[in-house]
Amino acid sequence: MSDFMSPGWAIYVAVATIVGLVACLALLVITARGRTPTADGSTGHVWDGDLREMNNPMPRWWMILFVITIVFSAGYLVLYPGLGSAKGVLGWSSAQAWQQEQDAANSKLAKVYAQYASLPAPALARDKQAMAIGERLFVNNCSGCHGSD
Numbered sequence: 001m002s003d004f005m006s007p008g009w010a011i012y013v014a015v016a017t018i019v020g021l022v023a024c025l026a027l028l029v030i031t032a033r034g035r036t037p038t039a040d041g042s043t044g045h046v047w048d049g050d051l052r053e054m055n056n057p058m059p060r061w062w063m064i065l066f067v068i069t070i071v072f073s074a075g076y077l078v079l080y081p082g083l084g085s086a087k088g089v090l091g092w093s094s095a096q097a098w099q100q101e102q103d104a105a106n107s108k109l110a111k112v113y114a115q116y117a118s119l120p121a122p123a124l125a126r127d128k129q130a131m132a133i134g135e136r137l138f139v140n141n142c143s144g145c146h147g148s149d
Contacts, residue, residue, distance in 0.1 A: 010084030017083055021073055028066050032057070 038044050045053040080088040124130045
């Protein structure tokens with residue numbers, strides 16, 4: 001991520017992310033305390049004479065799930081690059097993963113392309129497998145701009 005952002009923006013993203021996580025945790029702590037303004041557990045608002053707005057706490061499993069989400073988020077940000085230009089403990093990067101996938105694909109395709117590298121164009125035009133490979137390459141890589149026909 002540091003290739004696309006200046007250090008100032010990286011710090012801004014990191015601070016905004018951490019403040020967001022802390023705010024979520026603070027929201028959970030603040031709202032977990034049951035404060036009922038009236039003895040019957042309502043907020044005191046009454047509509048139509050008998051419809052009361054109750055002040056019930058969130059279900060316990062929601063709160064536990066909320067805490068698990070915050071802990072998971074913090075763990076993710078420590079392990080993977082998510083805080084501005086921080087690399088993360090695992091050192092994973094999308095560019096590195098892409099390069100590994102490219103290397104694996106190129107090593108597989110090198111065997112297929114090697115048999116056609118020395119053939120002249122007229123011989124390739126007569127080879128049905130070479131033409132099928134060429135057609136797939138054109139459809140996948142060129143037809144977006146040059147049309148599929």
